[in-house]
Amino acid sequence: MRTATSSWDGIPVIKTGDDYVESLRGRDLDVYLFGDRLVEPVDHPIVRPSINALKMSYDLAIADPELATAHSDLIDAPVNRFLHIVGSPADLVAKNKMQRRMGQLTGTCFQRCAGLDTISVLHSITYDIDAKHGTHYHARYLRFMAEAQRRNIVIGAGMTDPKGDRSKRPHEQADPDLFMRVVKRDAEGLYVRGAKAHMTGGLNSHFICVMPTMNMTKDDTDYAVVGMVPLTAEGLTYIYGRQSCDMRAMEDGDIDAGNARFGGQEVLVVFDDVFIPWEHVLMDGEHEFAQEMVARFTSYHRASYVCKTGLGDVMVGAAASIARQNGADHASHIKDKLVEMTHLNETIYSSAIASSHEATQLESGIFMNDSMLANVCKHNVTRYPYEISRLAQDLAGGLMVTLPSDADFKNPKTGPLLDKYLQGRSNRPVEDRRRMLRLIENMTLGRNAVGYLTESLHGAGSPQAQRIQILRGMEVDKKIDLAERLAGIEADPKDAGE
Numbered sequence: 001m002r003t004a005t006s007s008w009d010g011i012p013v014i015k016t017g018d019d020y021v022e023s024l025r026g027r028d029l030d031v032y033l034f035g036d037r038l039v040e041p042v043d044h045p046i047v048r049p050s051i052n053a054l055k056m057s058y059d060l061a062i063a064d065p066e067l068a069t070a071h072s073d074l075i076d077a078p079v080n081r082f083l084h085i086v087g088s089p090a091d092l093v094a095k096n097k098m099q100r101r102m103g104q105l106t107g108t109c110f111q112r113c114a115g116l117d118t119i120s121v122l123h124s125i126t127y128d129i130d131a132k133h134g135t136h137y138h139a140r141y142l143r144f145m146a147e148a149q150r151r152n153i154v155i156g157a158g159m160t161d162p163k164g165d166r167s168k169r170p171h172e173q174a175d176p177d178l179f180m181r182v183v184k185r186d187a188e189g190l191y192v193r194g195a196k197a198h199m200t201g202g203l204n205s206h207f208i209c210v211m212p213t214m215n216m217t218k219d220d221t222d223y224a225v226v227g228m229v230p231l232t233a234e235g236l237t238y239i240y241g242r243q244s245c246d247m248r249a250m251e252d253g254d255i256d257a258g259n260a261r262f263g264g265q266e267v268l269v270v271f272d273d274v275f276i277p278w279e280h281v282l283m284d285g286e287h288e289f290a291q292e293m294v295a296r297f298t299s300y301h302r303a304s305y306v307c308k309t310g311l312g313d314v315m316v317g318a319a320a321s322i323a324r325q326n327g328a329d330h331a332s333h334i335k336d337k338l339v340e341m342t343h344l345n346e347t348i349y350s351s352a353i354a355s356s357h358e359a360t361q362l363e364s365g366i367f368m369n370d371s372m373l374a375n376v377c378k379h380n381v382t383r384y385p386y387e388i389s390r391l392a393q394d395l396a397g398g399l400m401v402t403l404p405s406d407a408d409f410k411n412p413k414t415g416p417l418l419d420k421y422l423q424g425r426s427n428r429p430v431e432d433r434r435r436m437l438r439l440i441e442n443m444t445l446g447r448n449a450v451g452y453l454t455e456s457l458h459g460a461g462s463p464q465a466q467r468i469q470i471l472r473g474m475e476v477d478k479k480i481d482l483a484e485r486l487a488g489i490e491a492d493p494k495d496a497g498e
């Protein structure tokens, strides 16, 4: 992997979902799960649901090309919308609609948004760095993107460093590798050391884009690095993250898993002096751009959390279905709770869609979401899915957490007892009730609660990160001025600009 060209070795042109799954096979990656090296992740029952979820982005592009593909001016051909360089606010709105649909179809994190938002921010940041420093990052970026679109690949976003002591800057950490840094440069490229944490779909990608996780100072220059790394690069180790109830995927039967087909994936990726050829380096030491890069990334990515409204649609449906199966659906408080769930879900949607409609064009030509509305969207997402989940659990009843296992339903003695006593409405099979209870459990306490709840809280930045952005953009002085004018208070010149 000494050249940019050889970085593409083994990555085929992917047309269908099945092609995508095949493209992940036989890569001989150094992957660890439950203490053992995982030779072929693709067929592992814990890994496979996450691949199925990402595969849906390829299937949807074929089933609904208007929603999930777009015309690329770069290669003058239709491309998957997850690789499209947004050319208008309408493109961003279409992206949000696709993300909601993907959430509806999978009920989990389908792992392709962070990569899309990474390529979006790199369009403008590489352009701006070049304008200031006379570098050639933007042309490299465009060449990389053209090949990425031609092959229809998945790009993972490696932004979050382990970060060690949160009160210290990268160069101040006791272990300098707690933030990713450049450890060597030569004529052909540079070498990075460190790790990227919580990487969504890390193992299901073809390239990882490494980039700074926060603002950088002059002393952090070696930490201000952006590069495209193929998953097969030498020196990478992948350690698979556990998810709550993940062992249910190893059991017989598909009921107790809750959502047996689809799941998310997070991986800790360790970079042990990994080489990146210059052609794939998109920032090297321009530390003053790190903060702006993170801010622009979050403008895109915080609106991408609209995907959770697709999961919210599933939650509303699951709550209504279980209420119906329990014979409680006619009660007015049940209908009211479904209304409340829908209201919360659509509130998230409205802030995301508004942020896309209000997108503005940057110097490079790309459009970017309105930052305030994107932050409001993500801040809503840190709260409302929890309330929606609480209401779904309310409607489900306690059986959601006391339901015996599938094996007990199959046992000749206990099975008939359970079928007799766990009956809801008599015209519905007990198995339907079990399936719906397990789905709600899966999304609110189990594997896909990672995607629906905790990712909603911390992904794209913990709640305080949005509050900081809202504080920066809220223009309180202008608002004081509005209020004081109406109140008949004359502006005090001393206060101007405070």
Ligand SMILES: Cc1cc2nc3c(=O)[nH]c(=O)nc-3n(C[C@H](O)[C@H](O)[C@H](O)COP(=O)(O)OP(=O)(O)OC[C@H]3O[C@@H](n4cnc5c(N)ncnc54)[C@H](O)[C@@H]3O)c2cc1C
Residues within 6 Å of the ligand: 114, 157, 158, 159, 160, 162, 163, 166, 167, 197, 198, 199, 200, 201, 266, 450, 451, 454, 455, 458, 459, 460, 461, 462, 463, 464, 465
């Ligand atoms: C499911 C999931 C998927 C994710 N996917 C990706 C991905 O694909 N790519 C990627 O790059 N990242 C990903 N992330 C990472 C995500 O962006 C981080 O979790 C988030 O930025 C918070 O960082 P942290 O987890 O290290 O928590 P911390 O930074 O440790 O935050 C924990 C708490 O401490 C507070 N805190 C942190 N630092 C300070 C400080 N200096 N002063 C005061 N308070 C502080 C925070 O506000 C928060 O309340 C994912 C996370 C999750 C949970």
